[in-house]
Amino acid sequence: MKLIDISMEISPDMKVYKGRDAKRPLLTLDSDFSSGGSHESRIEMNLHTGTHLDAPLHMMPGGDTIESIPLEQVARSCKVLDLLRAAEKITAADLGEKDIRPDDFVLLKTRNSFEDILEGDFVYLDKTGAALLRDKGVSGVGIDSLGIERAQPDHETHTILFSAGILILEGLRLAHVEEGEYFLVAAPLKIKGVDGAPVRAFLRER
Ligand SMILES: [Zn+2]
Numbered sequence: 488m489k490l491i492d493i494s495m496e497i498s499p500d501m502k503v504y505k506g507r508d509a510k511r512p513l514l515t516l517d518s519d520f521s522s523g524g525s526h527e528s529r530i531e532m533n534l535h536t537g538t539h540l541d542a543p544l545h546m547m548p549g550g551d552t553i554e555s556i557p558l559e560q561v562a563r564s565c566k567v568l569d570l571l572r573a574a575e576k577i578t579a580a581d582l583g584e585k586d587i588r589p590d591d592f593v594l595l596k597t598r599n600s601f602e603d604i605l606e607g608d609f610v611y612l613d614k615t616g617a618a619l620l621r622d623k624g625v626s627g628v629g630i631d632s633l634g635i636e637r638a639q640p641d642h643e644t645h646t647i648l649f650s651a652g653i654l655i656l657e658g659l660r661l662a663h664v665e666e667g668e669y670f671l672v673a674a675p676l677k678i679k680g681v682d683g684a685p686v687r688a689f690l691r692e693r
Contacts, residue, residue: 488691489691489692490689490690490691491663491664491669491689491690491691491692492660492687492688492689493538493594493659493660493661493664493688493689493690494537494538494658494659494660494686494687494688494689495537495538495658495660496537497512497530497532497536497537497685498512498514499511499512499513499514501536501537502605502606502633503536503606503633504535504536504606504633504634505606505607505637506606506607509533510533510535510536510633511536512530512531512532512536512537513530513531513532514528514529514530515528515529515531516528516529517529532685534553534678534681534682534683534684534685535633535634535657535682535683536633536658536685537633537658537685538656538657538658538659538660538673538685538686538687538688539656539657539658539675539683539684539685539686540553540556540561540654540655540656540657540673540675540683540684540686541635541645541649541654541655541656541657541682541683542555542556542681542682542683542684543649544681544682545645545649545655545682545683546642546645546646546649547646547649547650550649550682552679552680552681552682553675553676553677553678553681553682553683553684554677554678554679554680554681556654556675558674560626560627560654561627561654561656561671561672561673561674561675561686562670562671562672562673562674563592563626563670563671564592564668564669564670564671564693565591565592565593565594565627565629565668565669565670565671565690566586566587566591566592566593566594566667566668566669567593567594567596567661567664567665567666567667567668567669567690568582568585568587568593568594568595568596568666569596569665569666570582570595570596570597570610571596571597571598571601573597573598573610574610575608575610576610576611576612576613576616577595577597577610577611577612577613577616578613578615578616579615579616579618579619580615581616582616582619582620583619587619587620587623587625588623588624589623589624589625590624590625590626591623591625591626592625592626592627592628592629592654592671593620593625593627593628593629594628594629594630594656594659594661594664594671595612595628595629595630595631596631596661596664596666597609597610597630597631597632598610599630599631599632600631600659600660600661600662601662605632605633606633608637609632609633609634609637610632611630611632611634611635611636611637611638611639611644612628612630612635612636612644613636613639613644614636614639614643614644614647616644617636617643617644617647617648618647620648620653621647621648621650621651621653625653626653626654627653627654627655627656628648628653628654628655628656629655629656629657629659629671629673629688630656630657630659631658631659631660631661632657632658633657633658634657635648635655635657656673656686656688659688664690667693668693669690669691669692669693670690670691670693671688671689671690672687672688672689672690672691673686673687673688673689674686674687
């Protein structure tokens with residue numbers, strides 16, 4: 488069985504949202520073999536660093552938290568869509584030519600996966616694209632940027648998707664993945680009451 492890793496590696500020098508130091512993980516040692524009988528590490532990290540799933544609470548006061556998302560919603564079929572032609576943002580026009588059906592979980596593959604733009608002007612899903620995905624009835628949207636949007640006041644993309652109960656998966660790595668259908672696993676850490684959590688995301692060919 489071939490599994491395709493689509494996760495970012497977590498390290499202090501990884502790419503983080505807009506290059507902000509506060510988003511950078513801090514790894515320290517609690518003990519090593521010079522100080523104890525075991526090697527144990529500690530991580531301090533914003534929960535939206537690296538490959539992660541957003542919970543509705545991220546943008547909606549009183550919204551659902553990450554541990555309430557059923558596993559069935561994050562271990563399921565998905566469609567990778569090739570959107571390499573989108574230069575700055577993904578719009579309804581870009582998505583209109585794709586085969587998107589109700590209950591699809593779509594992963595948006597953009598030039599973010601290839602170019603060194605993750606911390607700056609990354610390609611994002613704009614509100615018209617988000618509205619189209621909502622109208623098509625998708626269950627989830629994943630993207631290869633550290634935020635599904637930027638440069639939109641009021642976080643309209645997040646709000647449109649969350650209001651419709653659509654999951655948002657961010658920080659994917661898709662350079663080595665062809666457009667097509669796969670089985671997706673992207674289970675978040677089961678942290679109680681929080682607005683997002685890291686996932687180890689991977690695909691299985693169908
Ligand atoms: Zn996030």
